[in-house]
Amino acid sequence: xxxxxxxxxxxxxxxxxxxxxxxxxxxxxxxxxxxxxxxxxxxxxxxxxxxxxxxxxxxxxxxxxxxxxxxxxxxxxxxxxxxxxxxxxxxxxxxxxxxxxxxxxxxxxxxxxxxxxxxxxxxxxxxxxxxxxxxxxxxxxxxxxxxxxxxxxxxxxxxxxxxxxxxxxxxxxxxxxxxxxxxxxxxxxxxxxxxxxxxxxxxxxxxxxxxxxxxxxxxxxxxxxxxxxxxxxxxxxxxxxxxxxxxxxxxxxxxxxxxxxxxxxxxxxxxxxxxxxxxxxxxxxxxxxxxxxxxxxxxxxxxxxxxxxxxxxxxxxxxxxxxxxxxxxxxxxxxxxxxxxxxxxxxxxxxxxxxxxxxxxxxxxxxxxxxxxxxxxxxxxxxxxxxxxxxxxxxxxxxxxxxxxxxxxxxxxxxxxxxxxxxxxxxxxxxxxxxxxxxxxxxxxxxxxxxxxxxxxxxxxxxxxxxxxxxxxxxxxxxxxxxxxxxxxxxxxxxxxxxxxxxxxxxxxxxxxxxxxxxxxxxxxxxxxxxxxxxxxxxxxxxxxxxxxxxxxxxxxxxxxx
Numbered sequence: 016x017x018x019x020x021x022x023x024x025x026x027x028x029x030x031x032x033x034x035x036x037x038x039x040x041x042x043x044x045x046x047x048x049x050x051x052x053x054x055x056x057x058x059x060x061x062x063x064x065x066x067x068x069x070x071x072x073x074x075x076x077x078x079x080x081x082x083x084x085x086x087x088x089x090x091x092x093x094x095x096x097x098x099x100x101x102x103x104x105x106x107x108x109x110x111x112x113x114x115x116x117x118x119x120x121x122x123x124x125x126x127x128x129x130x131x132x133x134x135x136x137x138x139x140x141x142x143x144x145x146x147x148x149x150x151x152x153x154x155x156x157x158x159x160x161x162x163x164x165x166x167x168x169x170x171x172x173x174x175x176x177x178x179x180x181x182x183x184x185x186x187x188x189x190x191x192x193x194x195x196x197x198x199x200x201x202x203x204x205x206x207x208x209x210x211x212x213x214x215x216x217x218x219x220x221x222x223x224x225x226x227x228x229x230x231x232x233x234x235x236x237x238x239x240x241x242x243x244x245x246x247x248x249x250x251x252x253x254x255x256x257x258x259x260x261x262x263x264x265x266x267x268x269x270x271x272x273x274x275x276x277x278x279x280x281x282x283x284x285x286x287x288x289x290x291x292x293x294x295x296x297x298x299x300x301x302x303x304x305x306x307x308x309x310x311x312x313x314x315x316x317x318x319x320x321x322x323x324x325x326x327x328x329x330x331x332x333x334x335x336x337x338x339x340x341x342x343x344x345x346x347x348x349x350x351x352x353x354x355x356x357x358x359x360x361x362x363x364x365x366x367x368x369x370x371x372x373x374x375x376x377x378x379x380x381x382x383x384x385x386x387x388x389x390x391x392x393x394x395x396x397x398x399x400x401x402x403x404x405x406x407x408x409x410x411x412x413x414x415x416x417x418x419x420x421x422x423x424x425x426x427x428x429x430x431x432x433x434x435x436x437x438x439x440x441x442x443x444x445x446x447x448x449x450x451x452x453x454x455x456x457x458x459x460x461x462x463x464x465x466x467x468x469x470x471x472x473x474x475x476x477x478x479x480x481x482x483x484x485x486x487x488x489x490x491x492x493x494x495x496x497x498x499x500x501x502x503x504x505x506x507x508x509x510x511x512x513x514x515x516x517x518x519x520x521x522x523x524x525x526x527x528x529x530x531x532x533x534x535x536x537x538x539x540x541x542x543x544x545x546x547x548x549x550x551x552x553x554x555x556x557x558x559x560x561x562x563x564x565x566x567x568x569x570x571x572x573x574x575x576x577x
Contacts, residue, residue: 055272056285061236063301066210066309074307078442079415080372081204081312082359083434085138086352086410087131087216087321088399090382090391093349094410096120098393105337106346110357114376115412119423119461124411125473125484126380127431129400130577132218133477134379134431135316139199139219139230141435141446141454145476148547151577153191153218155268156182159551173555173572176497181549189279191548192220193230200435201231203444204312212302213237215295215316222279229278236298237277238318239284240270243291243325243348250290252331254324254344259563261385265323290327292319292348296355300362307366310442317355320348322386327351345388373415373441375434381406384556387563396517400575401556402475402482402491403507404517415441419461427468428484433457451542474539478550478576483532483539487512490532493573497553508532550576 092098096112097120127137127144132152136144144150159182185191193199201211213227213235220226227235244251246269256262271291277283287294299315326347333350337343356376363369382391382405384398397403411429413419418441432454439446440456459465475482479494491507508522508529522529557564558571566572 053270053272053284054282055240055270056282058288059275059285061275061298061301063212063234063298063305064210066306066311068308070308074368074371075417077371078207078209078310079417080310080363080368081209081438081442082363082372082374083138083312083314083438084356084359084374084376085135085216085314085316086376086378087316087318088380088383089320089349089352089378089410090393090405091395091408091410092391092393093320093382094353096412097122097410106334106349108349108353110353110360111376111410111412114356114360114374114414117416117421118374118412118414118419119425121411121413121425121429123426123428124377124409125428125430126378126407126409128475128477129380129402129406129575130477131216131321131379135216135218136193136197137453138379138431138434139193139201140197141200141432141439141452142197142450143432143453143474143476143543145543145546146451146453147194147197148544149193150477150546151548151550153188153220153548154185154551154577155188156185159185173566175555176553178549178551178553182551185548185551189221190223190225192218192225194547195224195229198447198450199231200438201227201312201314203231203439203446204310204442205231205233207442207444208310209442210306210309210311211314212306212311213314213316214299214302215314216318217316221277226278228276232314235276236295237274238291238295238316239274239277240272241265241318241321241323242269242271243318243323244327245271245286250328252326252328252344252347254341256322256324256341256385256387256563259385259387261383261562262322269323290351292317292351292355293327296358299355299359303359303362303366303368307368312438315355315359317352319352319355320345322383324348324386341386342388345386345391370416373413373418373438375413375437377411377431377434378409381409384560385562387561389561394516397558398556398561400554401558401573402480403558403573404511404515407475413437413457413461418458423461425457425461427460428470428473429457430454430470430473433469472535474536476540476543478546480573480575481536481540483536484511485532485535488528488532489517490529490536491573492533492536495574552577 094108094111127134130152133144136149205211211232213232216238272284273287274283324344326344330347330350380399392405395404397405436454437457446452455469472485482491489509495505506522507520509517554575555572
């Protein structure tokens, strides 16, 4: 009945002849429809399992606890350690900075993808997600409809292409996820006797064998909505990005919801308690306290700082020196994530676990251009959704006092795939021998026992947008021949050793280098699986401007397929 209601509403809206009216009605109707078809119950207290009441083995003699913190859409310039903090340089992130200063900072740490879900699939498996067909971010059919209608309402100067035929064949978004045949780091640790807990974003499937509790986690408190506060909450300070399609879609479909150990059944969703970043942090602290006497793996996957831009009033008021409202809301959201790192670190210290806990912090991809803040990935070009450094060169650090010397630094390129292998090595777990594991154990490199680079070559692929980084040379290519007037530049070649911010495209004068890198890409592609679901959108991305700035003749752009 609820599914039928959704279909009726969409058909009714589609009957309006004005595309503008269709969009306005859909934006108005979507939240109301979600309340009916996917109701959210009142908050439910979480009862986290407790380990032994007392320790039989001292913490220092046990396998290390593992805390993996993954932020969402955090730009390289969003933390003060690297480049000044939150774009304008006025926000400090002392707790995140301290994590790196007490351990190791990776100055050339790379996300597995320029968009969230494939990166998370690689983090969990230690493999390029394209090896098992997880090539595109799961997308919902209504989103395709919204983009299609918006495109007809206000066509972009650079065409946006939507494959409505492929969209018809798509499964529901919750069925697009990580196949159960893959082995996650949580499964390895669980088999080793670890208690494993997931908190926050999952985005790797929400039904059947794909849910977190069927992928190696004993317990999972999962993000189920995109709002940080309920709609109209008095403590919320919002910044809506005018006329941005992605931001508009996120607000239109946003809910304030979570689930605990969900399997995809109706009625499992309930409201969090308070600001979402703080809510997940408080739950993470409870996991640490309850399991202080046994090894545990805590995967804290924050929604912060993904849009919608929504801060707590307390954090917003603390940054009165930032005059731009949108910048201030965004910075306040980062302040909440920094506070989370402080609370988690303090909980480890208070429970005598700090010395023998490996903490890794990174972001799933770079900062997004569609929030309209120009400096979040500074000094790098590009954004989330493209393979320029701004999309993949992310904050990346680790701390383990028992094994990593403070103020360590590593300049060689590393990758999200390495998280799997490093955690496995730290905990004494053997990685699977029946499949290719692309990650490398970073500990010998951090300690200086290995002096060569962990990776000679790294790859990124999402449909036709494909990239290879080999011994400092980086090739980005995209098939843009479908354009009415094909883009003059569909390939970019950079020597990052001398041009780390990708200012000088060397394609024209380096045909042999391009051929070498394309041969590496071809060999890599031959090993990858076919996508598990089709691409439904081909969206242009400005490289040097936010998506809120006007396109002008000569601006470089690249297409993102998903």
